[in-house]
Amino acid sequence: MSYANYFKEHREQHLNELKEWLSIPSISALSAHKEDVVRAAEWLANRMRQAGLEHVEVHQTDGHPIVTGDYLHAPGKPTILIYGHYDVQPVDPLNLWTTPPFEPEVRDNKLFARGATDDKGQLYLHVLAVEALLQQEKELPVNIKFCVEGEEEVASASLPPFLESHRDKLACDAIVISDTSLLEPGKPAISTGLRGLCSLEVTVHTANTDLHSGTYGGGVPNALHAIVELLASLHDKEGRVTVDGFYDGVPELSDMMREEFKKQGFSDDKLREELQLSALYGEKGYSFVERVGARPTLELNGVYGGFQGEGTKTVIPKEATAKITCRLVGEQDPQAVLDHIIKHLKEHVQPGAKLTITEGEKARAFNMDPSNHMLQVAADAYEAVYGTRALFTKDGGSIPIVETFSRVLESPVVMMGFGLPNENLHAPNEHFNLENFDKGLLTLVEFLKRV
The missing domain is CATH 3.40.630.10 (Zn peptidases)
Known part of the structure; x- marks a missing residue:
């Protein structure tokens, strides 16, 4: 049979x-x-x-x-x-x-x-x-x-x-x-x-309590302002990660590998339409399949802090948190990548704010x-x-x-x-x-x- x-x-x-x-x-x-x-x-x-x-x-x-x-x-x-x-x-x-x-x-x-x-x-x-x-x-x-x-x-x-x-x-x-x-x-x-993986959670702390935005606004650090500025410093306007040392061990895409990606016949425009986006986003100079298959990333998976209920609460939050994951390629070392990111965060945090950082999973x-x-x-x-x-x-x-x-x-x-x-x-x-x-x-x- x-x-x-x-x-x-x-x-x-x-x-x-x-x-x-x-x-x-x-x-x-x-x-x-x-x-x-x-x-x-x-x-x-x-x-x-x-x-x-x-x-x-x-x-x-x-x-x-x-x-x-x-x-x-x-x-x-x-x-x-x-x-x-x-x-x-x-x-x-x-x-x-x-x-x-x-x-x-x-x-x-x-x-x-x-x-x-x-x-x-x-x-x-x-x-x-x-x-x-x-x-x-x-x-x-x-x-x-x-x-x-x-x-x-x-x-x-x-x-x-x-x-x-x-x-x-x-x-x-x-x-x-x-x-x-x-x-x-x-x-x-x-x-x-x-791709490999590494992750971390960072919390920005400012005052020892939430504060009234009328009494203290404009005169003390705001944890949400601080974390937004800090997270914005992780990428440039062309989608490239700005952390020194982040790209250590990342191989350049060869002509042969780019040809293999082209054989997939993937349409960036079709994806954009399916997701109802006006444009895709990512590291300049690479197609979507190249970005997600052969390039490393640093993504924000969650950002939260302050008042999130219905209506308005005029408060200056004392802390804000972000969850970050990186997808890694080539010979990138997960621990080294985390070390580089932590160094960057500590160097770029606003005056008056301090950080608590917790490392997560790591995989090559x-x-x-x-x-x-x-x-x-x-x-x-x-x-x-x-x-x-x-x-x-x-x-x-x-x-x-x-x-x-x-x-x-x-x-x-x-x-x-x-x-x-x-x-x-x-x-x-x-x-x-x-x-x-x-x-x-x-x-x-x-x-x-x-x-």
């Missing part, structure tokens, strides 16, 4: 199984769902055993469990490690969901549920692909290992030490991850770069050479199924654990995503287009056979 017929024959069963898994509210960020996270890990472990995988274990950690398994019966053949995560994002605001987030439903050939595309749906493709190969061939063309975590949505605290302590157990020739998207329907992509950027053999095989596998060879892209987002996998296991990472950019991951009405569920299964089988 062809693999297309095999998956067609088993499609209803596979979707019902996935729905069962999606119905488990494995929200890693909420302690109330700790038992649900464990239940989702055990569900996956049982399904992996049913698929024919061996040595399946649920490893307890200081956080949520890590599930591993393998099938190592192809001596002399490459070993592929599959990574994914079974935890999901919180569902708020619940009222914006058309159907309940943990009651999966298919509408318009799309499967709606929290975790449908991020990442249960995509991860499950790998379990089904391995099962299909074992059912059809009675063997695998490669050696397979799985390492699946339950903390990706909360920064993967338990996974790096697990990788370090299980380095030999997880040794492989390539790591395959399906947690990214196609460029658009029918247009597959393999990400060769993910990830980069892969697209000429790597494993990535080329993956691009060929996409072409065999989709009829279009995958383009090599760089994504603006951050998946910090990808860089950790590559560094600790010293293996190339192949980002074979089957989602779509508009599938509402992290938002209400998350869904997975089932066309890519079907084609993803065939693509993964094709990849493993070609490797």
Whole structure:
């Protein structure tokens, strides 16, 4: 039986199984769902055993469990490690969901549920692909290992030490991850770069209490004025970050890389119209896809202070706060970037104001050479199924654990995503287009056979 017929024959069963898994509210960020996270890990472990995988274990950690398994019966053949995560994002605001987030439903050939595309749906493709190969061939063309975590949505605290302590157990020739998207329907992509990340929170303090703006206005520092001026100093009028040392380690865009970006055929004007903007904004001299894929950023995620209720309150606030995140590229060091920003903030704060600064998360950027053999095989596998060879892209987002996998296991990472950019991951009405569920299964089988 062809693999297309095999998956067609088993499609209803596979979707019902996935729905069962999606119905488990494995929200890693909420302690109330700790038992649900464990239940989702055990569900996956049982399904992996049913698929024919061996040595399946649920490893307890200081956080949520890590599930591993393998099938190592192809001596002399490459070993592929599959990574994914079974935890999901919180569902708020619940009222914006058309159907309940943990009651999966298919509408318009799309499967709606929290975790449908991020990442249960995509991860499950790998379990089904391995099962299909074992059912059809009675063997695998490669050696397979799985390492699946339950903390990706909360920064993967338990996974790096697990990788370090299980380095030999997880040794492989390539790591395959399906947690990214196609460029658009029918247009597959393999990400060769993910931006790193660092964050901080800064609070400006002035007087020891809020003050009446009539009695004190114009004579004492205002925390809101001070923070607005301070934050404005972080960029110039052309969108470039003004912090000394911020761009250390940022590579210049080569002509070849710019040509790869052009191949995506992305329209800045179309995006502007879709977002109902009069103009896009960003660092001068770069297109939108270049700005979000290959350039670093410093963004304000929240700025607040003073009176925010209805009406007017004539007050001079004593403090104001801003939350800042940076996306990093190339060899930018997250700690060095934070140090540069903190130095800039301290040097530019208004007289009479003082700062409290709290550092947040830190992650390095990830980069892969697209000429790597494993990535080329993956691009060929996409072409065999989709009829279009995958383009090599760089994504603006951050998946910090990808860089950790590559560094600790010293293996190339192949980002074979089957989602779509508009599938509402992290938002209400998350869904997975089932066309890519079907084609993803065939693509993964094709990849493993070609490797």
